[in-house]
Amino acid sequence: MKELLSAKKIKIIFILAFMSSLAPLSTDMYLPALSEVQIAFHTNPFYMQLSIVSFFLAFSLGQLIYGPISDVYGRKIPLYVGLIIFIVSTFACLSVDSIYAFIVFRFLQALGGCAGVVITRAIVNDNFSFKEASSIFALIMVTSSLAPMLSPTFGSLLLDYFSWKSIFTTLFILGIILLLCVIFGLKDIKEKRNNLKLDTKHVLKNYITILKDRRFRIYIFSSAFAMATIFAYIAGSSYIFREYYGLSEKAYGILFGLNAFSFIIFANINAQITLKYSYSPYSILPKAFFIMFIIALLLICVGIFRLHFVFFEILLFFMIGMLGFVAPNTTTLAMARFKNNSGSASALFGTTQFLIAGFVAFIVSVIEANSPLPLAFVIAMCLIVASSIYFFIIPRRR
Structure with missing residues (x-):
């Protein structure tokens, strides 16, 4: 360290x-x-x-x-x-x-x-x-x-x-x-x-080559759907906490900062255990995605049974926190696939993540997620899709 x-x-x-x-x-x-x-x-x-x-x-x-x-x-x-x-x-x-x-x-x-x-x-x-x-x-x-x-x-x-x-x-x-x-x-x-050319043909060929890599696709899409939960949360949480649950603007600001801080805590833990204790991203990600899958199911239950906002907030806290394990490790594994053209791989990673996240935020707006159930459903679907995509890699890796 x-x-x-x-x-x-x-x-x-x-x-x-x-x-x-x-x-x-x-x-x-x-x-x-x-x-x-x-x-x-x-x-x-x-x-x-x-x-x-x-x-x-x-x-x-x-x-x-x-x-x-x-x-x-x-x-x-x-x-x-x-x-x-x-x-x-x-x-x-x-x-x-x-x-x-x-x-x-x-x-x-x-x-x-x-x-x-x-x-x-x-x-x-x-x-x-x-x-x-x-x-x-x-x-x-x-x-x-x-x-x-x-x-x-x-x-x-x-x-x-x-x-x-x-x-x-x-x-x-x-x-x-x-x-x-x-x-x-x-x-x-x-x-x-590198001996790469910048004409359209070679650039597109390079992007296609990167996207043909099965593991790269799994890492970028599982990460993108997981990170899309942040956009969904930002798009819908303000109305739900302030209008549906009746929290003050100050209370909402505190909760928003607390949830953001959870990412910092968990990402810092990830940094510590990967270097100091030699935990591999391969061993961390399955556990992180499994926990997020459970969180997805619990969020739907909170929405269906209209439980107290404390349960909703606790699940959001841990959902955002778990992204501190998912984001850096999926980024590491995806980027490691292409050491010789890191820029192109990074571009595809970032663009894919942002487009999917933006689409999810758009869905939240379209369905007018002004109560916990629709927002929980969107977030849960993102987490379930992310977990399902990632676990496709497990049999072949073994």
Whole structure:
């Protein structure tokens, strides 16, 4: 464990976590300012939603661009390009006076910010052994998970004292700080340069080759459906806790933070046991998915029998916590399948995860999950599908 906590590795983990957090920060800090931005641009809620959708679209599909580029030209060049696009487009969001231009630059902001997310996974896969990778991914996720937990509060705090532009000013400054951290703090990161081409034919062929790998598909889809429960929870929990169960806004905020903290606790435990006690992701994942399968069944029971919200909350706490075991280990195993083209593998991993999670959140909105049963049913179905997909690998692996 001393090796993991060396100053050099702590620095790398911090920078990589920063890289993974910048794009999520750009969304979560922005959400409290929607009404102010709407007033500033004299527009309507439709365009505000469009500014969010455009960001998510670019964030999802942009990863497919950076993955192959980073495999050919190394990790730093596309990362520099992405961060510069992020910084310039963030500044542009502060300067424009048209909602249409604002939406375009939000799209470009996500297109630049997603570089850090996809390249982070590639850098870990390039520079750390299989044994270390699971711990590193877990520690990065522990650090980066603070972003969605704290950024809405921080965004609201800025709005209490300044205008909505203060949020984009903060993001602009963070982008510059991250660029400097990458330039001066990632000097020793290995660069991956392969005999790959960037024409459409070779890129698609490479993606098809990766997707043909059965185990890779199992890891990315089981992880994607498991992580989709977070999106479902975010989409439906506010109304259920505040309207259905009658909790105050303060109580809901405390529970939201507590549930987010459960991921940090469990991911930190995962980091400890994989490196210090040499537990393999192969031995951790079956147990984690089995427990999540049980949680899925219990959630449905809570919804059917309309049990007290305490039971619902306890199950949500452990569900989110178990993702601290699932996320880093599925990431490690999926990325380990393709050491020579980590960028492309990371791009497929991230895009698949985000598209499935976004679709699940859409389903929650469509069915208007305003009571525990429909939300529990969606979450349970995600967990059951994730567990079922993963356990397909067990007979062949044995």
